[in-house]
Amino acid sequence: MLEINSYKKPEDVLNSYLKLDPIKYITKDHWHMLRYGRSPLVAIYIPRFHLTSELTCFDYEYIYRNLAVIKTIENLKALKDPEVDIYISTEKSGLPEDFYADLPSIIIEPTDLNFSVVHKGEGVVEILFKSQKPHILSNIWSHEDLLTQIHDLIWGIINITHKYYPVSRGNDIIFRDVFIRGAIIIGVEHIRIEPEGDVKLDLRLLIPPEATEETINSELSNRLKSYKDKIEIIDIKIIEPATHILPDKKIHEIATQAYLETFKKEPEYEWFPFPTVFNRLALKNTSLLAVGPYSPISLDMCNRKLFVDSNLLELFTLFLTKTILNLLNS
Amino acid sequence: MRLTTVSKPIHAGNILIMPFTEFSYFTEPRIIINDIEAIPEHVVKCDARVDIMDPSSKKRCFLVEHVLGPLRLIGITNAKVVGTDVTWNFMRPEHRFAYSIGLSPKFVVGEEDGRQRPALISIIDSLDQYVMKSECKVYKSVSKEVIYENMDPFGYRGRIVISPRDENEGITLTIRLFKNYIEDIHITENGLQDKTLLKKILSARTPYLIGIDSEESLYHAIGDVAADIIGLGGLTDADIKVELNFFYHALTVGAIKRAQFIKRVKEC
Numbered sequence: 001m002l003e004i005n006s007y008k009k010p011e012d013v014l015n016s017y018l019k020l021d022p023i024k025y026i027t028k029d030h031w032h033m034l035r036y037g038r039s040p041l042v043a044i045y046i047p048r049f050h051l052t053s054e055l056t057c058f059d060y061e062y063i064y065r066n067l068a069v070i071k072t073i074e075n076l077k078a079l080k081d082p083e084v085d086i087y088i089s090t091e092k093s094g095l096p097e098d099f100y101a102d103l104p105s106i107i108i109e110p111t112d113l114n115f116s117v118v119h120k121g122e123g124v125v126e127i128l129f130k131s132q133k134p135h136i137l138s139n140i141w142s143h144e145d146l147l148t149q150i151h152d153l154i155w156g157i158i159n160i161t162h163k164y165y166p167v168s169r170g171n172d173i174i175f176r177d178v179f180i181r182g183a184i185i186i187g188v189e190h191i192r193i194e195p196e197g198d199v200k201l202d203l204r205l206l207i208p209p210e211a212t213e214e215t216i217n218s219e220l221s222n223r224l225k226s227y228k229d230k231i232e233i234i235d236i237k238i239i240e241p242a243t244h245i246l247p248d249k250k251i252h253e254i255a256t257q258a259y260l261e262t263f264k265k266e267p268e269y270e271w272f273p274f275p276t277v278f279n280r281l282a283l284k285n286t287s288l289l290a291v292g293p294y295s296p297i298s299l300d301m302c303n304r305k306l307f308v309d310s311n312l313l314e315l316f317t318l319f320l321t322k323t324i325l326n327l328l329n330s
Numbered sequence: 331m332r333l334t335t336v337s338k339p340i341h342a343g344n345i346l347i348m349p350f351t352e353f354s355y356f357t358e359p360r361i362i363i364n365d366i367e368a369i370p371e372h373v374v375k376c377d378a379r380v381d382i383m384d385p386s387s388k389k390r391c392f393l394v395e396h397v398l399g400p401l402r403l404i405g406i407t408n409a410k411v412v413g414t415d416v417t418w419n420f421m422r423p424e425h426r427f428a429y430s431i432g433l434s435p436k437f438v439v440g441e442e443d444g445r446q447r448p449a450l451i452s453i454i455d456s457l458d459q460y461v462m463k464s465e466c467k468v469y470k471s472v473s474k475e476v477i478y479e480n481m482d483p484f485g486y487r488g489r490i491v492i493s494p495r496d497e498n499e500g501i502t503l504t505i506r507l508f509k510n511y512i513e514d515i516h517i518t519e520n521g522l523q524d525k526t527l528l529k530k531i532l533s534a535r536t537p538y539l540i541g542i543d544s545e546e547s548l549y550h551a552i553g554d555v556a557a558d559i560i561g562l563g564g565l566t567d568a569d570i571k572v573e574l575n576f577f578y579h580a581l582t583v584g585a586i587k588r589a590q591f592i593k594r595v596k597e598c
Contacts, residue, residue, distance in 0.1 A: 118430050164443045164539060165421055175538075182420030208420045209429070246432045266374040266383065269430035270423065 010090030030093035037083035043101035057302035061294035104251040104287040110294035114270035121242035123205040126234040135197035209242040258322035331566035337462040342449040350408035359407035359564040376583035392424035393440025398561025399553035400447035405521030444536035446553040466598035473592040478585035488575035495567040510548040558582035
């Protein structure tokens with residue numbers, strides 16, 4: 001169990017928001033809306049990316065994202081009525097439709113302080129591996145052979161290589177992430193061995209913008225060149241398209257100015273590597289920006305490996321406070 | 331040094347280099363990339379790469395060092411350059427950045443394989459056919475010695491000293507990149523005269539793809555230092571001694587941003 005600033009459960013984080021006297025509080029499907037001020041002009045979303053009911057060492061960055069927002073509300077309350085709606089999820093969960101704000105919205109996600117206006121999408125693929133051999137379980141050697149083939153096939157599917165870039169397994173995670181952030185990432189969800197020996201694989205994909213079912217097909221075919229006669233791609237579906245918001249709204253201009261003043265440099269833009277609440281909100285609202293401390297690669301890093309930079313968090317809080325204040329005053 | 335441009339458009343990988351016709355306006359070495367002037371004030375990113383941004387249009391140009399260094403090393407001081415890439419390669423962080431903000435791939439002017447500018451190798455033995463010297467003879471150096479040190483995110487210390495040189499002395503470079511070292515590279519009005527070294531530089535890949543300790547990385551770094559100090563600074567004569575660290579553009583661009591210049595236009 002994790003304990004940071006006495007937080008043991010996600011609800012303890014929520015209690016910190018409640019102590020700041022919201023005038024309205026609604027909860028639904030692990031999402032919680034807290035209204036500060038009578039006429040909200042800005043919405044802040046803080047999604048949690050884990051399903052556990054207790055905080056674990058993997059929630060370190062979640063807590064620090066929340067601490068920055070809690071401190072921001074305190075800062076705003078000291079200056080004026082905040083006029084901010086906060087939406088926080090205490091467990092990984094889809095955003096309820098009535099929590100879709102049409103206000104300028106900042107999604108506090110671990111973007112490594114980059115501005116993110118592109119979030120990758122998600123797809124599913126079903127493929128059939130034709131083993132062309134009966135599956136007789138008593139013949140254990142056949143089963144062993146089949147499992148070896150499945151193992152090799154899966155590695156063929158998920159492995160990413162590139163003629164120039166250090167993206168394959170074994171390279172440093174930091175350098176890999178620079179490049180694979182833009183790639184089609186494929187993972188395995190289900191493996192089913194049919195009685196006749198064929199194998200069905202359900203795959204899950206993270207897809208960049210502009211990717212279509214044709215480009216996914218072409219990417220899969222390329223990765224499975226050596227299995228050409230044994231593989232059949234049964235179905236490809238994009239279940240969540242990648243999202244791209246052009247950063248040409250007032251919120252982007254104001255956030256850029258606040259970033260320049262706080263960090264003394266222009267913000268950099270980078271994609272978020274999987275779909276989040278950003279993708280959903282973007283269906284109805286283009287005044288969106290995702291930004292936050294820590295990197296997406298910190299999401300599976302235990303707190304012992306996650307470096308806490310209090311100066312950085314202080315700066316991020318300052319940036320967020322400035323951005324919201326300027327949005328409220330604009 | 332006589333300002334020099336290209337006599338006709340040159341396709342060099344993913345850029346088109348075009349003649350410069352405004353010497354009376356820009357009486358110093360000056361490269362304009364996608365309509366953005368490559369000067370220290372326009373640099374908005376300098377770590378693993380160098381990006382420039384036009385303050386009014388907010389248009390950004392990525393990886394400009396792989397234009398500026400190669401041009402000066404073949405003796406081109408003034409040119410207009412446009413990117414020519416039309417397809418996205420989202421494995422590249424610069425392409426993802428450009429896409430995010432609504433720019434096209436042409437705003438990324440570095441090659442996807444991280445080499446300096448290998449396409450120029452084919453013309454360096456017949457450069458006379460491609461360059462045109464102007465009537466403008468200028469001198470630009472630092473007005474006083476610039477000493478700048480920094481520490482990169484990995485804790486490696488870098489140090490650079492840029493010293494003034496007199497007119498017609500040209501540029502001399504001495505560079506250490508971790509265990510590799512090269513001294514007294516001489517760059518004149520006609521560029522780098524050691525053609526063997528020039529070819530190695532133009533085809534060298536970035537240290538961020540092949541490792542900082544390789545000899546090829548040192549050759550690449552020569553192009554990068556030329557870009558950041560001579561290219562952005564528009565220097566004609568100076569002595570540069572540098573001990574590079576990992577994200578060394580912060581060091582080199584940091585130094586040229588702090589420099590004060592002396593400039594004389596002899597004829598124009």
